[in-house]
Amino acid sequence: MELWFSEYQTKNVKLSFRVKDLVYTKQSKYQYISVFDTEDFGRVLMLDDTVMLTTRDEFMYHEMISHVPLLTHQNASKVLVIGGGDGGTVREVLKHPVKEVHLVEIDEEVVETSKKYFPTISCGLSDERVKIFYEDGIEFVKNHKGYDIVIIDSTDPVGPAVGLFSAQFYKDVSNALSEDGIMAAQTETPVLFPELVKRIYDGISSAFTFTNPYTAVVPTYPGAFWTFTMGSKSIDPLSREIIPETNFDTKYYNPKLHKAYFTLPPFLEDIILPVEE
Amino acid sequence: MELWFSEYQTKNVKLSFRVKDLVYTKQSKYQYISVFDTEDFGRVLMLDDTVMLTTRDEFMYHEMISHVPLLTHQNASKVLVIGGGDGGTVREVLKHPVKEVHLVEIDEEVVETSKKYFPTISCGLSDERVKIFYEDGIEFVKNHKGYDIVIIDSTDPVGPAVGLFSAQFYKDVSNALSEDGIMAAQTETPVLFPELVKRIYDGISSAFTFTNPYTAVVPTYPGAFWTFTMGSKSIDPLSREIIPETNFDTKYYNPKLHKAYFTLPPFLEDIILPVEE
Incomplete structure (x- = not known):
């Protein structure tokens, strides 16, 4: 069969x-x-x-949602991950010299499933720097502050995740960040959902001083060409000097390409930055 | 239904x-x-x-297989395209000031189908600079010389296309190129077929002075993360200065990323350039 x-x-x-x-x-x-x-x-x-x-392609997504904001910030101590109960993002975050990682996952069953069936992905969840909150991320960010990095590792904007793509949520995330804080969010594919990508971009723009989309490939996601978007309160990501190597191993992220990830193909620029006539 | x-x-x-x-x-x-x-x-x-x-994602593939070698060479006059009877690669090649484009397609029916049903892709095939040969590319390159650029726009290595991935074929292509000639070939996905990608890389390496893989996304191809490989006889692609703009429009190719396309993610480097102990 x-x-x-x-x-x-x-x-x-x-x-x-x-x-x-x-x-x-x-x-x-x-x-x-x-x-x-x-x-x-x-x-x-x-x-x-x-x-x-x-397990074949998760490294592409988890490395890109983590290392790009952390290596842009360069001095993150306290990190919040919203969603991502599988632990892949936390695993990558822990490769940096951070002191505290808060994971807010609404569904405890996702964490339990990953701990049991995905040991190479959930391996960081038992690290002593990690604290897990089984709560709704939308409420959580209203009541917790002082993060250097917030990573929005959400599902697609259907059902309970819809609120994780709203302009109000991005404003709450901005308020939860320290003065030089940076957010990075998974922001869907321009290949199949250009209007959605544009709407998310506009929402993040309304909440941050700097809004910088960047891209990667995730073969098993719809459209495969994926965007992430960084929202930054005071650090200009494009003016940062990036050290061209890391002191940890990666499989997809290449620090030599850090700046290049932010250089978008023209069709994506046309979607998010339409020329005003 | x-x-x-x-x-x-x-x-x-x-x-x-x-x-x-x-x-x-x-x-x-x-x-x-x-x-x-x-x-x-x-x-x-x-x-x-x-x-x-x-028609939604063909531009990603056709732009990348064409503009990367042509803007690396910078002075191509005579171009050979092997395969690619749909005309998408020819359409992109014609955006450059080339004098002659030879298209070698084994199956006339592909060209006829594209002319009839894909006008936005086949549009260059009637250009007076283009000459179409309905022949086997493997034989063709043994008997035709003097190309500045050869583009291998083949199907996957099954059936009649197998020979288009052999080391002998790449040597024949090298001989068909002028002294500063450059080949670019579609060379499959490392996500699903790492051994194949490695074998192709080794074949091209055996025939050229410089062998430089580069990557792009093609959402509807297996694995979506796609490689192309440039073989060059005397020009070092990585030492070329690339003008950061083009005088024609593109949707995926961005000249600011020209060099970055050659910087590979570590997992792909590990596949094609294994560290010798």
Whole structure:
């Protein structure tokens, strides 16, 4: 029997994996969690039938959402990660000399699933610098302040994650940051959702002094060409000098390309920075 | 009735498009050609059930396979394109002040299909600088010389295209190039086929003084993160000064990133340049 698992990336495009082993499924309070093994992408974590990560390409996403803001800031001590209960972002953040990492994940079952089935991804969650809050990130940022870095490692803007893409939320994040604080958020694909990318960009722009999108490839995400956006209160990311090497290993992030990641292809510039006539 | 068209990107991964309209199908002497319209990726050209291009993302591939070698060479007059009967690469090549473009496509039906159903892609094929040869590229390069640029715009290495990835073929291409000539080839994805990428790299290395892989995103290709490789006889691509603007429009290629495209993520460096102990 051939078992296939498909993600509807849009109503009209599907990405399907042949399932070697169905490892785990659970309906949590918030979403349907499933874990299965594939031949080409390793182990896959799906939430509500949407690919969260595969062990084959998760490094691309987690490295880029973490190292770009942290190596831009250069002196981060206190970091907040919103979403990202799998722990991949926390794992990368911990490669930096940070003192405190707060992870705010609404669904404890995601953390438990990752701890059990994704040891190479959740490995940082037991680090003594990490504190996990099982709360709604939208409320959390209203009541916690003083972060040097906030990383928005959210699901797509459907269901409970919608509020994580609103202009008001970005303003609350800005208020939760210290004076030279930097936010980095996953901000979707311009290949399939250009209007969404533009709307998110405008929301972040309304809340920060500097708004700098950057890009990476995430093969198993819709459109594969992915954007992240940095919002910065006082540091101009493009004027920072970046040391062309790191004292830790990466597989996708290359410090020699740090500045280049912010140089966008023209079609993406046209989406987010339309020329005013 | 919902009509879906799926590509097996590997035995275990499928990308599927919902078909709005099935436009055209034909079994040519060499392959099964199909054309259909989709909601999210526009019109799609498939050869033997493999996506050749979609009108939504073809610019990424065609710009990168053309402008990178041409703007590295900076003085190309005579260009050979092998494969690429759809005309997308020729369209981009013609944005440069070249005098002659030879297109060698084994399957006349591909050219005819593109002329009829992909006018925005095939538009350059009627340019008076272009001459089309319906021949096997492997034989063609043995008997034609003096090109400044050769672009290998091939299908994947299965069936008749296998020979377009052999070390002998790359040597013949080198011989077909003028003394400062440059080849650029599509060289597959390291995400799904690392051994293949390595084998191609070694083949090109054996035939050229300089071998420089570079990367781009092509969302509808397997793995989405795509490599091209430049083989150069005497020009060192990395020591060229690149003018940071073009006198023509592009949507993906950005001359400010020209050098950055050659800076590879560590996981790809590890595949093609393994550290010798």
